[in-house]
Amino acid sequence: MAGIQDTSTAIWLAALTAFVNFACTFVGLFLVDRIGRRPLSLGSLAGELRSSRLCSIVNNFFINQWLIFRSTLRSRPNKVGLERPYVRPSTKSFFDLNEIRYMGRGR
Numbered sequence: 001m002a003g004i005q006d007t008s009t010a011i012w013l014a015a016l017t018a019f020v021n022f023a024c025t026f027v028g029l030f031l032v033d034r035i036g037r038r039p040l041s042l043g044s045l046a047g048e049l050r051s052s053r054l055c056s057i058v059n060n061f062f063i064n065q066w067l068i069f070r071s072t073l074r075s076r077p078n079k080v081g082l083e084r085p086y087v088r089p090s091t092k093s094f095f096d097l098n099e100i101r102y103m104g105r106g107r
Contacts, residue, residue, distance in 0.1 A: 004010040031040060 004013065
């Protein structure tokens with residue numbers, strides 16, 4: 001196992017993982033037998049929807065906070081006290097193929 005230097009500890013940890021997997025298999029079999037597949041599938045679907053919604057809300061919050069922070073960086077005054085001008089992103093690529101082709105010579 002990664003990070004475990006002692007061989008016997010690694011073997012015992014692998015055995016513990018296998019035992020937990022073995023035991024949880026029986027828990028799953030018991031639940032399917034007791035409750036049924038359809039209610040378990042619908043319950044897991046509801047849980048996945050809740051967690052996806054929570055992740056999207058948290059992600060949207062952090063993205064909005066980042067955009068607000070970025071906009072305040074643009075509107076802060078520079079050292080002489082003037083507003084920074086908004087610089088529109090360039091549509092030009094990182095390098096122009098014509099510049100490479102002609103290497104500064106006239107066209």
